[in-house]
Amino acid sequence: MQPHRELIRLNEGETFRLLRWSRSVHAVEALLGGGQSVTFTGQGDHWHYHPALELTMIQSGDGTRLVADDIDLFHPGDLVLIGPNVPHYWQMRGVSSGLAIQWDFPEEHSIWNIIEIAHQLRQLTELSRRGLHVFGRTSEQIVDLMSRLIQARGLVRLGLFLEILGKLANSSRKESRFLSEQAFSISSTPETQEIIQRAVSYILAHHRDEISLNDLLQLTGMSRATFARQFLLHAGKPFSTFRNQVRLQAVCHALRDTNEPVSNIALDHGFNQLSFFNRLFLREFGKNPSAYRRAHRAQEASKNA
Numbered sequence: 657m658q659p660h661r662e663l664i665r666l667n668e669g670e671t672f673r674l675l676r677w678s679r680s681v682h683a684v685e686a687l688l689g690g691g692q693s694v695t696f697t698g699q700g701d702h703w704h705y706h707p708a709l710e711l712t713m714i715q716s717g718d719g720t721r722l723v724a725d726d727i728d729l730f731h732p733g734d735l736v737l738i739g740p741n742v743p744h745y746w747q748m749r750g751v752s753s754g755l756a757i758q759w760d761f762p763e764e765h766s767i768w769n770i771i772e773i774a775h776q777l778r779q780l781t782e783l784s785r786r787g788l789h790v791f792g793r794t795s796e797q798i799v800d801l802m803s804r805l806i807q808a809r810g811l812v813r814l815g816l817f818l819e820i821l822g823k824l825a826n827s828s829r830k831e832s833r834f835l836s837e838q839a840f841s842i843s844s845t846p847e848t849q850e851i852i853q854r855a856v857s858y859i860l861a862h863h864r865d866e867i868s869l870n871d872l873l874q875l876t877g878m879s880r881a882t883f884a885r886q887f888l889l890h891a892g893k894p895f896s897t898f899r900n901q902v903r904l905q906a907v908c909h910a911l912r913d914t915n916e917p918v919s920n921i922a923l924d925h926g927f928n929q930l931s932f933f934n935r936l937f938l939r940e941f942g943k944n945p946s947a948y949r950r951a952h953r954a955q956e957a958s959k960n961a
Contacts, residue, residue, distance in 0.1 A: 725892025
């Protein structure tokens with residue numbers, strides 16, 4: 657996968673961009689309102705970033721979500737706000753669908769002259785720099801508003817968008833959580849960004865294999881000290897921690913979807929020392945792999961009861 661700094665271009669007369677995909681985040685429609693659309697190639701299946709804020713809602717499909725320094729599973733109904741220049745990536749498992757809204761208001765934008773909006777909008781932008789996962793009743797209300805945007809036009813469309821921003825800005829801390837440990841924004845040179853993105857993409861594609869630091873030094877052409885410093889800056893954590901967390905999320909999918917013995921799953925996902933794997937899993941999820949599997953099965957059974 658090649659890294660990418662996505663350029664967000666609004667169509668004429670738009671304050672924001674509404675996107676939809678029905679099978680893959682690589683094939684996206686920009687919905688103009690009233691049923692009109694423009695298709696283009698999306699970048700959601702790459703580790704990428706852009707200056708626009710983005711609100712993404714998963715309608716179907718599941719996989720692993722990476723936002724700033726957070727790595728987690730996602731499922732239908734997942735709703736996440738991503739800030740400007742915060743790197744993100746959706747590692748989909750098969751077919752998926754969803755909606756996303758993107759907006760970028762530079763300082764000279766007239767929206768900052770509207771007193772009722774400006775203060776909360778600035779607060780929302782600051783919150784978004786850590787990534788925000790929204791759930792509960794607030795998520796349900798926003799998902800409904802996003803769905804209504806598809807056919808809306810003119811002032812009705814703008815009103816729905818502003819209502820969504822209001823719901824996000826006023827979301828209760830009981831119905832939202834930060835994804836990143838700290839505010840996150842890529843600000844290094846484009847060349848360095850591209851090199852580190854190349855390393856991240858390599859880890860995501862080859863997490864089952866033996867990946868050493870030397871492999872990444874050869875891939876990036878960086879010295880050990882430079883790579884360690886730049887990877888921490890861009891991914892928010894050391895290479896070894898990032899690699900292990902990617903592997904753990906893949907293990908979680910296997911625990912949920914298969915009846916394979918835990919030891920086989922661990923070995924198949926790059927963990928050659930089972931004692932280390934069990935200790936790492938317990939520290940990350942607060943329970944051992946077998947208990948994690950049982951809890952998931954019980955939760956699914958209660959849903960289907």
